[in-house]
Amino acid sequence: MKIAVIGCGTVGSGFLELLDEKQALLKDKYNFTPGLVAISDPKVGSIYHEGGLNIKKILSLIENRDNINDYPYGEKGWDSLKTIKDSNADTIVEASPTNIETGEPGLTHIRTALEMGKNVATTNKGPIALAYHKLHDIALRQGCELRFEGTVIAGTPAINLTIYPLAGIKIKEVKGIVNGTTNYILTRMESGMSYEEALREAQQKGYAETIPDADVKGWDAVAKIIIIANVLMGGNVTVGDVERKGIDNITLDEVQQALKDNKHWKLIARAGKENGSIKASVTPEVLGEDDPLSRITGVTNAICFTTDVLRDITISGPGAGRRETGFALLSDLIDINRVKGGK
Amino acid sequence: MKIAVIGCGTVGSGFLELLDEKQALLKDKYNFTPGLVAISDPKVGSIYHEGGLNIKKILSLIENRDNINDYPYGEKGWDSLKTIKDSNADTIVEASPTNIETGEPGLTHIRTALEMGKNVATTNKGPIALAYHKLHDIALRQGCELRFEGTVIAGTPAINLTIYPLAGIKIKEVKGIVNGTTNYILTRMESGMSYEEALREAQQKGYAETIPDADVKGWDAVAKIIIIANVLMGGNVTVGDVERKGIDNITLDEVQQALKDNKHWKLIARAGKENGSIKASVTPEVLGEDDPLSRITGVTNAICFTTDVLRDITISGPGAGRRETGFALLSDLIDINRVKGGK
Numbered sequence: 001m002k003i004a005v006i007g008c009g010t011v012g013s014g015f016l017e018l019l020d021e022k023q024a025l026l027k028d029k030y031n032f033t034p035g036l037v038a039i040s041d042p043k044v045g046s047i048y049h050e051g052g053l054n055i056k057k058i059l060s061l062i063e064n065r066d067n068i069n070d071y072p073y074g075e076k077g078w079d080s081l082k083t084i085k086d087s088n089a090d091t092i093v094e095a096s097p098t099n100i101e102t103g104e105p106g107l108t109h110i111r112t113a114l115e116m117g118k119n120v121a122t123t124n125k126g127p128i129a130l131a132y133h134k135l136h137d138i139a140l141r142q143g144c145e146l147r148f149e150g151t152v153i154a155g156t157p158a159i160n161l162t163i164y165p166l167a168g169i170k171i172k173e174v175k176g177i178v179n180g181t182t183n184y185i186l187t188r189m190e191s192g193m194s195y196e197e198a199l200r201e202a203q204q205k206g207y208a209e210t211i212p213d214a215d216v217k218g219w220d221a222v223a224k225i226i227i228i229a230n231v232l233m234g235g236n237v238t239v240g241d242v243e244r245k246g247i248d249n250i251t252l253d254e255v256q257q258a259l260k261d262n263k264h265w266k267l268i269a270r271a272g273k274e275n276g277s278i279k280a281s282v283t284p285e286v287l288g289e290d291d292p293l294s295r296i297t298g299v300t301n302a303i304c305f306t307t308d309v310l311r312d313i314t315i316s317g318p319g320a321g322r323r324e325t326g327f328a329l330l331s332d333l334i335d336i337n338r339v340k341g342g343k
Numbered sequence: 344m345k346i347a348v349i350g351c352g353t354v355g356s357g358f359l360e361l362l363d364e365k366q367a368l369l370k371d372k373y374n375f376t377p378g379l380v381a382i383s384d385p386k387v388g389s390i391y392h393e394g395g396l397n398i399k400k401i402l403s404l405i406e407n408r409d410n411i412n413d414y415p416y417g418e419k420g421w422d423s424l425k426t427i428k429d430s431n432a433d434t435i436v437e438a439s440p441t442n443i444e445t446g447e448p449g450l451t452h453i454r455t456a457l458e459m460g461k462n463v464a465t466t467n468k469g470p471i472a473l474a475y476h477k478l479h480d481i482a483l484r485q486g487c488e489l490r491f492e493g494t495v496i497a498g499t500p501a502i503n504l505t506i507y508p509l510a511g512i513k514i515k516e517v518k519g520i521v522n523g524t525t526n527y528i529l530t531r532m533e534s535g536m537s538y539e540e541a542l543r544e545a546q547q548k549g550y551a552e553t554i555p556d557a558d559v560k561g562w563d564a565v566a567k568i569i570i571i572a573n574v575l576m577g578g579n580v581t582v583g584d585v586e587r588k589g590i591d592n593i594t595l596d597e598v599q600q601a602l603k604d605n606k607h608w609k610l611i612a613r614a615g616k617e618n619g620s621i622k623a624s625v626t627p628e629v630l631g632e633d634d635p636l637s638r639i640t641g642v643t644n645a646i647c648f649t650t651d652v653l654r655d656i657t658i659s660g661p662g663a664g665r666r667e668t669g670f671a672l673l674s675d676l677i678d679i680n681r682v683k684g685g686k
Contacts, residue, residue, distance in 0.1 A: 018652065022511055030510065149508070155653050157508035164507055165492070165500035167373065167677040168365055168670070292659070295638055300655075309361065309670045310498050312643075313660040316635070317653050327511070327652045334510040339682055 001337060004038035004048075004089035006080045006109050007096030011123050011150070012041065013062055014326030015093060020055040022330065032337045034091075039068060040083040049074030050088045080105065084113050091336065093329050094122035095150075100223045100239060103130040114138040114146060119340075121332035123150030123325050125223040129239070132230045145336045148231075150328030152224045153178055153301040156317030157331065162232050162305060164335070169307045171233050173272040176303035177296050178224040180319035181208045181215035182247045182267040187297045189255040190264070195248070207299060207320065217246035218267065218282040225269035225280045228303070233271055235278025243281035250284055258286050264294040344680060347381035347391075347432035349423045349452050350439030354466050354493070355384065356405055357669030358436060363398040365673065375680045377434075382411060383426040392417030393431045423448065427456050434679065436672050437465035438493075443566045443582060446473040457481040457489060462683075464675035466493030466668050468566040472582070475573045488679045491574075493671030495567045496521055496644040499660030500674065505575050505648060507678070512650045514576050516615040519646035520639050521567040523662035524551045524558035525590045525610040530640045532598040533607070538591070550642060550663065560589035561610065561625040568612035568623045571646070576614055578621030586624035593627055601629050607637040 003019075005012050019034065026032040036053045040046040045067045047053065053074065061068045069076065084092055092113040096106050106124035111131075113120050115138060122128065127135065128148045139146040149159045153176075162171065177183050184207050188198035199216065202208035214220045222242045229235035247267050255265050263286045271280040287294035292314055296302040301319030304312055318324040346362075348355050362377065369375040379396045383389040388410045390396065396417065404411045412419065427435055435456040439449050449467035454474075456463050458481060465471065470478065471491045482489040492502045496519075505514065520526050527550050531541035542559065545551035557563050565585045572578035590610050598608050606629045614623040630637035635657055639645040644662030649655055661667040 018511075025513075026511065156656060157504065160508035161500065161504050161658075164678065164681075165503035165674060167681075168361075168369065168673050170368075292638060295635060309666055310660050313499060313658070315504075315656070315658050317656040323652055330511050331508060335507060338507075338510075 001032070001034040001091050001333065002037045002089045003034055003091050003093055003333070004040070004083050004087050005036065005093045005095065006040050006083065007094060008039050008041040008044050008062070009095065009097070010322040011325045012093070012095040013059065014322030015095065015329040016055050016059055018323060018326050018330050020059065026334065030334055030337065032334060034333060034337070037089050038078070038083045038087045040078055040080045043067070045069045045076070046078045046083060047071045047074045047076055048078050048083060048087050080109055081112060084109060084118070085116065089118065091119040091121070091333065094120055094124055095329070096124060098124050098126045098223070100126050100129060100219060103127040107131060110135055110146070111138065114142055114144060117142040117144045119145040119336050121147040121329045121336070123148070123328060125151045125227065128231070129223040129226040132227065133236070145339070147332035147336060148227070149332050150325045151227055153303065153317070153319040154321060154324040155327035155331065156301060156315060156319065158303045158315050159227070159231065160331065160335065161315055166307070166313070169309060171305050171307055173306040174228050174233070174270065174303060175293065176269050177266055177293055177301050178269045178303065178319065179215055179221045179267060180299035180301055181212070183296065183301065183319070184299050185216070186247060186250070186255065186265050186267070189250070189252055190259055194252050195250065216248045218244045221267060221269045221282040225271055225282060229271040229278045229280045233278050235271065235280070237278055237280050241280065243283060245283040247284050262289045263287060266293060266296070268293070344375070344377040344434050344676065345380045345432045346377055346434050346436055346676070347383070347426050347430050348379065348436045348438065349383050349426065350437060351382050351384040351387050351405070352438065352440070353665040354668045355436070355438040356402065357665030358438065358672045359398050359402055361666060361669050361673050363402065369677065373677055373680065375677060377676060377680070380432050381421070381426045381430040383421055383423045386410070388412045388419070389421045389426060390414045390417045390419055391421055391426060391430050423452055424455060427452060427461070428459065432461065434462040434464070434676065437463055437467055438672070439467060441467050441469045441566070443469050443472060443562060446470040450474060453478055453489070454481065457485055457487060460485040460487045462488040462679050464490040464672045464679070466491070466671060468494045468570065471574070472566040472569040475570065476579070488682070490675035490679060491570070492675050493668045494570055496646065496660070496662040497664055497667040498670035498674065499644060499658060499662065501646045501658050502574065503674065503678065504658055509650070509656070512652060514648050514650055516649035517571050517576070517613065517646060518636065519612050520609055520636055520644050521612045521646065521662065522558055522564045522610060523642035523644055524555070526639065526644065526662070527642050528559070529590060529593070529598065529608050529610070532593070532595055533602055537595050538593065559591045561587045564610060564612045564625040568614055568625060572614040572621045572623045576621050578614065578623070580621055580623050584623065586626060588626040590627050605632045606630060609636060609639070611636070
C-alpha cells in the first residue's frame with residue numbers, strides 16, 4: 001500500500017506517528033507494510049517521492065519547523081488534487097478540515113480519489129455527512145474502498161463495529177453522546193462550575209475551539225448523527241432535517257437541580273424511524289441513573305445501538321484526540337489491506 | 344458458501360432461524376447466498392443433501408417433533424465426523440456442547456474441518472480456550488478461516504471488535520462481566536433476594552442450569568477470560584492457571600452492605616500482564632459507582648479493554664440467548680464471505 005496524506009494537521013500527524021510506531025506490529029501480525037509516498041497540506045507543505053518518504057524525518061520537520069519544505073528529496077509544492085491524481089499512491093488518507101455546509105475541500109479530494117479507483121480513509125465528517133451514498137456508489141463501481149471510522153467519536157470503533165462485526169443486524173434506534181467537548185463542560189458543571197468557567201477550562205485544555213459554536217451549539221454532533229443515520233440506518237438525512245439544540249443555554253442551576261435527583265444533563269444525538277423515514281436530532285436531555293449514557297463523563301463518548309437481534313449494544317471510548325483519531329485511519333488501512341488480500 | 348451445522352441444540356437452531364430470516368438482507372446487502380447442506384446432531388438427528396436443505400422445513404421438524412428424521416430426502420444418519428469429512432460443505436458451524444476439560448467433541452470437529460481447509464465458525468468455548476493457537480495455525484496453513492465470536496458474551500461482538508476494527512491496538516488489560524447468570528443473581532440480590540431465591544428464579548427463567556456450578560462457581564467465565572487472554576493478548580493461559588472464585592458464598596448481607604455505600608458486587612473476569620506473562624482471574628469484586636461495570640445489571644454483559652492508543656474501550660450487550668448467540672455465527676459467516684471475495 002502506497003499512502004498519500006491530504007491534510008496534515010493534528011490528526012494527520014497523529015496518524016503518521018502511529019504508522020511509524022506500529023510498523024513492526026503491522027508487518028508481524030498482518031503482513032502489512034504500508035509506505036508513505038506523499039503529503040500535501042496548505043500549511044506544512046507538500047512533498048512527493050514515488051519511492052517513499054521517511055516518516056520520522058517528516059514528523060521531526062513538522063515538530064521543529066512547522067513545515068516540511070526542507071525534506072531532502074522528492075517533488076515539492078504539489079497541491080492536494082495534483083497529489084491525489086499524479087502521485088503513485090493507491091490509498092488516500094484524507095484529513096483536511098471539515099466543512100459541514102459544502103464538504104469542501106474534502107469532498108472533491110475523496111471523489112477524485114475514488115473515481116481513480118484509489119482507496120480512501122478519512123476523518124473528515126463533512127463529505128461523509130453530505131454525500132455518503134454517492135461516494136459509496138463510486139467506490140463500489142470502481143472497486144475501491146471508502147472508510148471513515150474517524151468521522152464519528154475518533155478511533156472508538158463505533159462505525160466499523162456496526163458495518164463489520166455487526167453485519168447482518170438491523171439497527172432500529174441510535175442514541176449517543178458523540179461530542180467530547182460538550183460532555184466535558186456538562187461534567188464540570190456537575191462539579192459546580194458555571195457554563196462560562198467550564199467552557200474556558202475546556203478551551204485551556206484544547207478540547208474546545210476559541211469560537212466554540214461547532215461543539216456547544218451541536219453542529220459537530222449533527223454531522224455525526226447524520227453519518228450514523230445515513231450509513232448505518234440507510235437514511236437520507238441532511239443538515240436541515242436535524243432538530244438541533246446546543247448546551248449553551250443550560251444553567252448551572254439546572255444541572256445542579258438534576259443532580260439532586262440523581263439525574264444528569266447530556267447532549268444526546270438520536271436517530272430512529274419516524275413515519276417510514278429516518279429522523280435525527282441533537283438536544284440536551286436529562287437522563288436518569290439507570291440510563292447507561294448517564295455515567296459517561298468528561299471527554300468520553302458512547303453510542304447505544306438498539307438492534308433487532310441483540311437489543312442494546314453500547315460502545316464507549318475516547319471521542320477526540322490526535323492519536324485517538326489518527327488510530328481510526330490506521331485501523332481503516334489495516335482492514336483495507338485485509339480485504340484486498342493481505343493476511 | 345455451503346454450510347454443515349454440527350450440533351443443533353438451542354444455539355444451532357437459533358442460528359438456523361436467523362439464517363432463514365435474514366436471507367434477503369444477506370443477498371441484497373452483502374451479495375451473500377449461503378446454503379445449508381447438512382445437519383448432524385446426536386439428539387435431533389442427521390441429514391445431508393448436497394443440493395441443499397430447506398431450512399424452514401428443518402426448523403418446523405425440530406419444533407414439532409424434536410427430530411429431523413422425517414425430512415423428505417437426503418442421506419440420513421451420518422455422524423458429525425462423517426458429515427464434516429464427506430459432505431460437500433465448505434464451512435462448518437460447530438455448536439456442540441462445550442467441555443472445558445477436554446474440549447471434545449468440538450475440538451476434533453474443528454481440527455478435522457480446518458485440516459481439510461474448511462472454514463469454521465463456532466460458539467464452543469472448550470476448543471478455543473484449550474487449543475486456540477494450534478487451531479489458528481492449522482487455519483493459517485490451510486488457508487481457511489476460524490471464527491468464534493459466540494464463545495464470549497454471545498453475539499455482542501467483543502471478539503471480532505477487537506480482532507478487526509481494533510486491529511493494530513495493543514490490549515494491556517481486560518476487565519469484564521462475562522457471565523449473565525451470575526450477574527442476574529447478584530442484581531436480584533441487590534433488590535433483596537437471598538442467593539438461593541435468586542438462583543431459583545434464574546433457573547426458572549432458563550438462565551441457570553439445574554446444576555448451576557459452571558456459572559456460579561465461575562467456570563464459564565474462566566473459559567471466556569482464557570479465550571480473551573490467549574486470542575486477544577497473545578497469552579498461553581490454561582484452566583489451571585486461572586485464579587477462580589465463584590459467587591456462591593456471597594451473602595445477601597454483603598450485597599446489601601455494599602449497596603448502602605453505593606457499591607456493587609460483580610463477578611469480574613480479568614486478564615493482564617504480570618512478570619512478563621499474561622495472568623487471568625475470575626473473582627467477585629466490590630465496584631464503586633464510578634466504575635462503568637458497576638452499572639451493568641441483569642443478564643447484560645460488558646468488557647472493558649484498556650489499550651495503548653485508545654485508553655478504555657468498553658462494549659456491552661446481551662451475554663446469552665439462543666438467537667443472540669446464533670447471531671454470532673451468522674456474523675462470522677458474513678465476514679468469512681467478505682474476506683473470501685464477497686461484496
